[in-house]
Amino acid sequence: MKTDIGIIGMGVMGQNLALNMASKGYGVSVYNRRENRTREFAENKAKKKDIIPTYDLAEFVKSLDKPKKILLMIKAGSPVDEVIAKLTPLLDEGDVILDGGNSNFRDTDRRVEEANSRGLLYLGTGISGGEYGARHGPSIMPGGNEEAYDLVGNLLEDIAAQIPEGPCCAYLGPRSAGHYVKMVHNGIEYGVMESIAEAYWLMNKGLNMEPEDMSSTFEKWNEDLDSYLMEITVSVLKEEDEKTGKPLINLILDTAEQKGTGKWTVQNALELGVPVPTISAAVDGRFISSRKRERKNNSDKIFLEKPARLTGKSNWTEKIHDALYLSTVSAYTQGIYLLNVASSEYEYDLNLDEVARIWKDGCIIRSNLLDEAQKGLRNDPENPNLLFVEPFLSNVKDKSVSTREILSRGRKAGLALPAISSSLDYLVEFSSAYLPANMIQAQRDFFGAHTYQRRDREGYFHNEWLDDN
Template sequence: MEQRKIGIIGLGVMGQNLALNIAEKGFGVTVFDPWEEARAAFGTSLKKEAEAELSSRIMVADSLDTFLSALPSPRVILLMVKAGEPVDELIGKLKSTLVSGDVVVDGGNSHYEDTIRRQEELQKMGALYIGLGVSGGYEGARHGPSMMAGGDPAAYALMKPVFESIAASYDGVPCCAHVGLGGAGHFVKMVHNGIEYAIMQIVAEAYMVMRDVYHLDTTWCSRVFADWNEGPFGSYLMEIASTVLSQPDDLNKSGSLVEAILDVAEQKGTGRWSVEAALKYGMPSTTISEAVFARTMASQKNQRVKASKILPGPDSKTAVVDSMSLKALRDAVFASVIVAYAQGFALIREATEQEEWGVRLSEVAKVWRSGCIVRSKLLDTIVTTFDAEPDLINLLLSDFFVGLLADYQEDWRKNARLCAEHAVATPVMSAALTYYDGYRTERSSANLLQGLRDCFGAHTYRRTDCDGIFHTEWK
């Protein structure tokens, strides 16, 4: 039987497209799915591939035993199944067949703590485990994703030729890397998704300001995003915002499709995981948390409709739209995006310090420059910043971003006032500005908080003028 370089279990859209991508780069691939219908559908689709050579590099196994027999030693098995119990169930079936040196790669959106547990379980058997964050959606999987691997460096070394060949590239450099030990790969991917939540919400809030404050139609909004995307902070999400807003409604043959989409946002959980991680590691990742809660608020459609008829708001007229007002909105958007990146990288830094994963933030930024959802021109500057200052505790403290936010903050605050006056909710842009001001506050209000805690609960406090822990009998 002909042996194949790599095996893939799971023939959903991502698994199929990664198989095609790997085969296109010249590697032999054996694929398997427990569902006969999935195997049959993929086999049929292979016959439609324009290049017969591509199909010849892919073998669809009809059983798990056949799949395993087709792989050379050490076997490399990429799992592309739903996160959670399906991964554990599949690993349970593989355990009796794995031998020392075999490599299992989880390419799904698994929780990093599950990845750490699975690594430890397989390590006892001598098998190696990689938690692989894959970003870019189904298009990225087919033509070049961004990939963040965590786990044993020896396992990554075996996979490196495949990963580097199928990954997106930026200036000729593959957008994949072994980002760190343990659960680092899936943790970095999780935070990527948290930043994605935040930036998507910022873009949506900018659209809402244009729609509800300036009363611009979707065509105008699309043009504004397209114009911003041509600037120094262009990004994939800015680009597709313009695309989505310009899409006509083919069903009703009139208007923009986005106007016909129900304003109820869904989520799969990685944003919530990022918030939980921020709480665990003690990091104020407020743009991510507010983005998650914004989706929760959006899901309460019936309550919002009822509240809109009961709760009063200000009487406000349409604001004047001109180049200066749109510039103010643009600056508020860009400043908020900078804060979202800063909070995400700060969360990764804190986690890797506590867990001793050895993640280098410049390496993460390099991997994100192409192929992933949060790719943007800004990441070039972030790479340069962390290369020059690898121990920088927060992006906001670098000279470049200090100067940039100084230039933006007047418009940032102007936009916040405008939104408040017009009762337009911008939770993430507001949270970003509040974080900026909170982070630059030398003396906060927490002294009163500690006094209150000591007053009702005897939780004690520390003083500014001497060392020690104190408690007062408050009167």
């Protein structure tokens, strides 16, 4: 009896996806580079399930029904190429390879081409939702050969998170469309995480609130939002350290790590000339945080006073909430704007309404804000900047006033708030008829004769800035 699909890579994601597929009635063959991982899985979690362990790649391939469908759930980068190189000679024309890892979209473009040149079909498949999502229903973002989606789409849709509007999985477009969308998903994730961290910082350092109080505050804020990242923040702030009984958050070292998808989002946004300052601030924030020793050495060199508290009668928590809302919406907006530009630049022909829909459950950035994003995308499909489209426009207009206030008081209190600051600047710059770019144009013309345009006349002009006499 042959199985419906094979999974290579029995790490956290691979194991949970195999269990998810088996629970939906699919037969799954599994293989891992290190045998002991497969054996351990087969003897425990996969026991008595329709999951067939294999210990040799040829045996793995032979166990699959035709056309063979193989999902790679392994470390991104060269491991994917190494496994494809070993796998390809064992496959037949029309077989399907799905890469479910966080591969760089440029690698996926190359791999789709290479696979197609050998008669194989390829789907670069972004999968979000972590361990829990993989087991109970992730958000799945496939792109590549549409014929491949015809063969595995039903399975992917069956194991995805389900919402009233359908499964959180849809074929997104050709070549690297799926991995590109997953990369931007992660970029948005970085921006939202940094925004939440700054709101936490304002309450913690500015208002001297204890983790438990902050947890209740985030919980209240999340009643409407239903955001996964807010939800886990509530739990994080409640968690006590087993050994000391202290709030665990106060014991965790303040150096954030990263695996690269946020950085790739910013790199590609730079290439396409699309501003993503909130996401960029989040990536930079992680870099600066990781230079702990340097920060510590400098910590009494500039700001000699201890950070002050937010004082005065204003209702600061409400204002922090407004700033968090504005910064969070900015992160989603910038990501969707980037998708909009990338869709035409790379000819993905993305349906952004559908992208927002499949992010509504099963993934790390799921939130009710995505309902509003869908409304915005439908209300004004030509406008890539959702901050200026209803329903966001009215909300952001109101909240920009308290965000300004929070920033000025937060700065006075000695707190760095890069994501919230960048988000407000983004909003202000995009709503300014005039910016100081006239000065930049003058400077460029001064040193490089690059010419400038004028406000009062059509055409390009050069000024003789230096008096040669």
